[in-house]
Amino acid sequence: MIAQPLLLVAALTSSWCHAVPLEPRSCSTLVVHAPKATLRLAVADTAARREHGLMGVRRVPGAQGMIFAFADGDAVRDFWMKDTITPLDMVWVRGDGVVTAIAKNVPATKPNTPDDRVARRQGVGRYVIELAAGESARAGIHPGTHLRISDIRSE
Numbered sequence: 001m002i003a004q005p006l007l008l009v010a011a012l013t014s015s016w017c018h019a020v021p022l023e024p025r026s027c028s029t030l031v032v033h034a035p036k037a038t039l040r041l042a043v044a045d046t047a048a049r050r051e052h053g054l055m056g057v058r059r060v061p062g063a064q065g066m067i068f069a070f071a072d073g074d075a076v077r078d079f080w081m082k083d084t085i086t087p088l089d090m091v092w093v094r095g096d097g098v099v100t101a102i103a104k105n106v107p108a109t110k111p112n113t114p115d116d117r118v119a120r121r122q123g124v125g126r127y128v129i130e131l132a133a134g135e136s137a138r139a140g141i142h143p144g145t146h147l148r149i150s151d152i153r154s155e
Contacts, residue, residue: 030067032129032147035140041067041129045154054130055083063139065131069152074126081109081119087133091141092123099145100124105133127152 032039040063044050050068054060065088070077074094081088090103101123109118127149131139 030152035145037063037135037139039129039131039135039139040064043152044068045152047155053079053084054086054088056085058085060086060088060130060132060135062132062135065129065135067152068128068130069154070126071154074124076122076124077128078120078122079128080115081106081121082113082115083111084109084119085111089131089133089136090121090123091129091131091136092125093127093129093147093149094124095126097147097149099141099143099147101143102136102141104136 028043028045030041030043032041042065044053044066050070053068054066068077077092079090084106085108087108088106090106091099092101093099103121103123106121107119136142
């Protein structure tokens with residue numbers, strides 16, 4: 001079976017930027033046309049945005065989330081879910097657009113959880129997409145799926 005390409009295109013700043021911890025004036029979003037859904041993703045393209053991610057976001061609406069972009073190309077990316085208070089799916093994507101791994105239903109972490117008990121996940125890629133738990137399957141995304149991602153400038 002040949003993986004269906006996903007198209008990732010830039011979109012205008014949207015109301016989703018108000019729901020995530022990004023400043024609306026500097027928040028950009030991307031639209032991803034997945035095999036079974038259209039995803040709206042806030043872009044985390046600086047160290048500060050990547051570090052904060054979806055911390056403190058109580059609910060990630062269906063078909064929405066965040067894409068973390070790294071300037072140094074494909075690498076092992078370690079994520080830990082400090083103060084991420086909603087369960088998530090995490091999708092690692094190489095620079096060539098191939099999905100390398102998906103961590104499904106990564107558990108939420110309550111505030112003040114000791115660091116050694118915070119959920120951690122790792123994969124290889126230039127990008128990591130975070131969606132509400134279960135959304136990667138609903139969108140038809142799986143390892144080997146190809147996403148066409150135009151270069152996201154990141155610091």
